[in-house]
Amino acid sequence: MERFLFPLNELDNAIRHIQTNRRQRRNYVLEHHIETDEYVRLSRLLITNIRIYHKRRTDCSDLENILSNNHMVEMVDVFKASLQTTILLCYESLIILVEQIQILDHRLSEELERILEERKTIEVPLRVLAKAKLESPMEDKCSICLEQHLMKDVISTDCKHHFGNTCFVNWVKTCNINHILVSCPNCKKEMPKFNAYRERAKNKSVTQL
Numbered sequence: 001m002e003r004f005l006f007p008l009n010e011l012d013n014a015i016r017h018i019q020t021n022r023r024q025r026r027n028y029v030l031e032h033h034i035e036t037d038e039y040v041r042l043s044r045l046l047i048t049n050i051r052i053y054h055k056r057r058t059d060c061s062d063l064e065n066i067l068s069n070n071h072m073v074e075m076v077d078v079f080k081a082s083l084q085t086t087i088l089l090c091y092e093s094l095i096i097l098v099e100q101i102q103i104l105d106h107r108l109s110e111e112l113e114r115i116l117e118e119r120k121t122i123e124v125p126l127r128v129l130a131k132a133k134l135e136s137p138m139e140d141k142c143s144i145c146l147e148q149h150l151m152k153d154v155i156s157t158d159c160k161h162h163f164g165n166t167c168f169v170n171w172v173k174t175c176n177i178n179h180i181l182v183s184c185p186n187c188k189k190e191m192p193k194f195n196a197y198r199e200r201a202k203n204k205s206v207t208q209l
């Protein structure tokens with residue numbers, strides 16, 4: 001009998017491509033020590049589904065071999081029809097499974113992109129402030145954490161709003177991760193200029209994670 005016409009080569013190639021992506025991501029994550037719980041969860045789910053694919057792929061081939069084997073030619077029509085239906089369902093489930101694996105692969109790429117974006121350093125220009133003022137509290141409270149910080153731990157915007165250093169840096173990262181323009185958390189001014197304060201003048205500083 002004729003073999004079922006399913007795009008098995010395309011499915012196998014898709015799985016191989018995904019496995020290559022997984023290995024490359026895994027090596028990068030381990031090298032840079034940036035593994036998160038969500039990344040681990042998605043990665044394990046991906047590996048499990050790939051294993052299921054290979055097992056189901058073998059099952060489909062085995063069933064088709066039984067159906068096409070010469071000594072099974074005389075099997076009763078009812079059994080042959082049932083086996084044919086089973087093989088069709090098996091191959092169709094392979095297609096659905098590969099689609100699910102591709103979605104997982106995409107989610108893993110997105111998670112890695114999110115991790116990298118979150119770990120980017122934010123360059124914060126510095127302005128000189130007298131030491132006494134650096135140790136004094138900000139006039140108002142940070143609208144993000146609702147706490148009052150010392151001026152040495154404050155970032156100010158050109159729209160005259162003040163925030164805790166960590167609060168504002170995290171806000172900028174959140175905007176970047178979500179691919180939206182950075183805006184002032186208070187007045188929503190887009191792309192405000194901002195600066196931190198230090199006792200000694202420097203052109204630029206990088207706020208580390």
